Amino acid sequence: MIMPARFIARQLSHPSGAIGRWILGPLWNRRNRALNDASLEQLALQADDRVLEVGFGGGYLLGRMSPLVTDGFIGGVDISAAMVEQCRARYRAVIQTGKMDLKVGTAERLPYPAIYFSKPAHTFSSIEWRLPNTTASLVNNLVNGQMRERDGAHGTLSNTITTAHVSWFVNASTGDLHLLPTAITVIDVVAAPAETSDDIDGEPRPIGNASDIGADEYGSPAPLAVNDLRVTHASTAGNILTATLRWTAPANALTTTLRYSGTLITVANWNGAALLTGSLHGAANVFTATVTNPGGMVYFALKSRNGTDWSARSNNAFWPQQTVYLPIILQSSP
Ligand SMILES: [Ca+2]
Numbered sequence: 227m228i229m230p231a232r233f234i235a236r237q238l239s240h241p242s243g244a245i246g247r248w249i250l251g252p253l254w255n256r257r258n259r260a261l262n263d264a265s266l267e268q269l270a271l272q273a274d275d276r277v278l279e280v281g282f283g284g285g286y287l288l289g290r291m292s293p294l295v296t297d298g299f300i301g302g303v304d305i306s307a308a309m310v311e312q313c314r315a316r317y318r319a320v321i322q323t324g325k326m327d328l329k330v331g332t333a334e335r336l337p338y339p340a341i342y343f344s345k346p347a348h349t350f351s352s353i354e355w356r357l358p359n360t361t362a363s364l365v366n367n368l369v370n371g372q373m374r375e376r377d378g379a380h381g382t383l384s385n386t387i388t389t390a391h392v393s394w395f396v397n398a399s400t401g402d403l404h405l406l407p408t409a410i411t412v413i414d415v416v417a418a419p420a421e422t423s424d425d426i427d428g429e430p431r432p433i434g435n436a437s438d439i440g441a442d443e444y445g446s447p448a449p450l451a452v453n454d455l456r457v458t459h460a461s462t463a464g465n466i467l468t469a470t471l472r473w474t475a476p477a478n479a480l481t482t483t484l485r486y487s488g489t490l491i492t493v494a495n496w497n498g499a500a501l502l503t504g505s506l507h508g509a510a511n512v513f514t515a516t517v518t519n520p521g522g523m524v525y526f527a528l529k530s531r532n533g534t535d536w537s538a539r540s541n542n543a544f545w546p547q548q549t550v551y552l553p554i555i556l557q558s559s560p
């Protein structure tokens with residue numbers, strides 16, 4: 227068969243259709259067999275590994291890896307829809323078990339945006355910065371592959387971890403890459419850049435004592451301050467005041483702490499106000515306080531906690547409440 231040189235070159239860069247399927251597939255396999263055998267040896271695959279091959283071509287390495295990765299997962303990405311179609315047919319049985327998935331894509335635009343692969347089958351980069359005259363700042367990245375420059379670009383790295391471990395994440399096999407509390411290598415160890423005020427969940431950074439490395443900030447944000455604390459019922463017996471307090475419980479609150487004082491409770495004097503309860507459930511929205519009335523006003527305020535972080539102080543509720551009636555002004559006709 228004679229083909230124009232330009233046509234062959236185009237087929238090699240992006241095989242398609244019958245020619246790609248029947249000629250270039252087997253050709254690629256033969257040419258790359260030695261390279262693929264070397265890759266396979268380097269990988270030292272375990273049964274439960276998660277492997278990604280970028281540019282699987284005729285699928286030779288997929289076939290070599292499949293019997294070894296019996297309890298894991300093999301992902302494959304190739305730029306050629308024809309090669310993907312051919313290999314899907316060839317490995318239909320494995321694909322039907324859910325242990326292999328082949329997609330059209332490129333290394334630059336992987337169709338696995340949130341999947342942890344324990345062993346990329348060919349060396350590719352988790353993050354690259356490229357093009358001359360580029361100066362990149364790469365901060366607080368958590369990856370499990372190399373990061374590198376291309377084409378003469380410049381980059382400065384800080385707080386980079388390239389050895390992310392599968393055990394640090396909630397469920398890497400399903401793409402849930404939220405951090406587990408055991409990921410102590412990356413939790414509460416850095417300051418987030420000023421431009422990065424939230425995490426991949428849209429939750430504010432930091433949560434806990436400091437920010438975390440990677441896309442996820444572990445934990446729940448501090449509860450919002452309660453702003454509708456009020457006394458809904460009160461009675462006195464001698465100098466004992468019994469007051470029912472109500473409020474709207476904020477999200478993320480695990481515990482609620484209530485205090486009272488004979489003076490307005492401020493941020494500065496919060497710790498000096500007398501403790502009513504420090505162990506009320508975060509979802510509670512009512513509390514009956516029994517206090518000795520020092521005479522004059524009694525002020526109440528609360529803070530909520532998500533386990534580690536406090537909310538701001540609530541508004542003050544107070545007793546006795548004073549009801550002010552505005553005068554009615556009649557406008558008389560002249
Ligand atoms: Ca944190």
Ligand SMILES: [Ca+2]
Pocket residue numbers: 425426427429442443444445
């Ligand atoms: Ca988060």
